[in-house]
Amino acid sequence: MTPDLLLKIELLSNPNVLSVVRGAVERLAEMVGFAPPESRSIVRAVDEALSNVMRHCYCGRLDQPIELYFRRLRRRSKGARKEGLEVLLCDRGPAVDQAKLRGHTPGKLRPGGLGLHFIRQAMDAVEYERVGRTNRLRLVKYLPPAKAHPEQ
Amino acid sequence: MQISIRRVGNATIFDVSGDIDLANSPEVREALLHEVRENRRPRVVLNLCDVRYIDSSGVASLVESLKASRDIGSRFILFGLQGPAREVLQLSRLLKVFEIYDTEIEALES
Numbered sequence: 001m002t003p004d005l006l007l008k009i010e011l012l013s014n015p016n017v018l019s020v021v022r023g024a025v026e027r028l029a030e031m032v033g034f035a036p037p038e039s040r041s042i043v044r045a046v047d048e049a050l051s052n053v054m055r056h057c058y059c060g061r062l063d064q065p066i067e068l069y070f071r072r073l074r075r076r077s078k079g080a081r082k083e084g085l086e087v088l089l090c091d092r093g094p095a096v097d098q099a100k101l102r103g104h105t106p107g108k109l110r111p112g113g114l115g116l117h118f119i120r121q122a123m124d125a126v127e128y129e130r131v132g133r134t135n136r137l138r139l140v141k142y143l144p145p146a147k148a149h150p151e152q
Numbered sequence: 153m154q155i156s157i158r159r160v161g162n163a164t165i166f167d168v169s170g171d172i173d174l175a176n177s178p179e180v181r182e183a184l185l186h187e188v189r190e191n192r193r194p195r196v197v198l199n200l201c202d203v204r205y206i207d208s209s210g211v212a213s214l215v216e217s218l219k220a221s222r223d224i225g226s227r228f229i230l231f232g233l234q235g236p237a238r239e240v241l242q243l244s245r246l247l248k249v250f251e252i253y254d255t256e257i258e259a260l261e262s
Contacts, residue, residue, distance in 0.1 A: 015175035022171075022205070040236060047207055051174040055209075114208035114244055121243055 004072040006032070006085075013054045013064040013091075021068070022047050028070055032085050033143050041122035042085065042141055048115035049089050049137055056100075057093025057135060066091050073140065084124070084142035095130045155183060163195040163260055169202035172210035181213035188220045188228065196221060197259050201232030206240045218250060227251065231259040 007028055011017050025046050029039035050066065058064040069088040074081070120126055125140035153170035164187050172180055187196050196217065200206075206214075214230070221228035231253040233241065241247045253259040 015173065018173050018175055018207075019171055040239070044207070044240070047173065051207060051209065054174060114211055118208060118240075118243060 004074075005069060006072055007068075007070040009068040009070075011066050011068070012062060013058040013066055014062040015051070015054055018047055018050060021050060025070075029085060032072060033083075034085070034141070038141070042087075042139075045119045045122035045139055045141075046087055046089070048118045049087075049139065052115055053089065053091045053093065053135075057091050057096065064092070073142070080145065082142050082145075084140060087139040089137040089139070091135050092133055093135060096128060096135055098128065153180075155180060157183070157187075160260060162193070163197050164191070164193045165197045165199055165256070167199045167202075171205040171207075172203060172213075173205065173207045174209050177207070177209040177213050180210065181216060184213065184217040184228075185220055188217055188224065188226060192224060193226065195227045195229065195260075197229045197231065197256070199232050199256060200230055200237050201234065203234065203237050206237050208244075211240060211244050211246065214250070215246070229253065229259045229262065231256055 007024070009021060009024065011021065022043050025043045026039050029042045030036070034042065046068070050068075053066055054060070067088075067090040069086075069090075071086040071088070073084045073086050076082070119139065123139045123141050125138070127138040129136050129138075153168065153172060153176040156167045158165045158167065166180075166183065166187075168180065170176075184196065184198070187193050198214070198217075214228075218228045229251045232255070233252060238247070241250065241252075251262070253262060
């Protein structure tokens with residue numbers, strides 16, 4: 001697996017920049033080869049993950065650091081090529097209580113918890129780990145097989 | 153995001169444009185809940201024709217407003233949902249929970 005860095009974004013935990021990040025992620029997902037509905041899903045997942053960090057890890061403080069890394073994934077699995085996009089979101093808030101990463105079942109008339117559902121619905125892999133004082137959320141979305149770029 | 157308010161008969165119509173996300177959903181929530189709980193309008197209608205994006209905090213604001221309106225026996229109505237906004241309510245499995253119409257006329261005549 002060779003992840004190639006496509007874009008790195010450093011931002012502060014101010015919700016006013018979310019729309020800027022959404023615009024960048026949508027263009028990037030299209031550049032990688034995702035169709036518009038898949039690109040919108042990726043945008044939604046990244047936006048919800050960032051919102052969660054701003055609300056829950058940084059408790060609404062506007063000046064805390066967040067880093068986003070976007071890498072192109074290329075891997076071989078059982079002879080087939082798989083390509084996609086990896087998003088790594090890093091923050092320096094307190095460790096996340098993994099029991100709270102479950103979200104709630106959609107369709108119920110109660111606010112809250114939908115963000116995690118949107119993230120899981122959109123992405124092929126959602127992995128959280130604590131490394132030192134950093135929370136790392138890794139999101140992966142693979143291109144449908146026909147969209148994978150030919151061997152270069 | 154911009155939000156403006158109109159009163160038509162016994163209905164209050166909120167015209168929202170732009171994206172509803174964490175940056176502004178508290179403003180949307182406060183405006184809607186004030187109209188439902190404080191002004192106790194019998195029909196609160198949200199025009200989403202010009203809304204390009206709604207995040208989960210925006211959906212939560214709509215859910216809270218719907219619950220508040222049910223609590224006092226009024227109606228909370230959405231109209232003009234465009235693709236991405238409809239997609240979010242579909243993913244939330246809330247399309248059938250809300251009262252949704254295509255146009256303002258349908259929303260007001262319902």
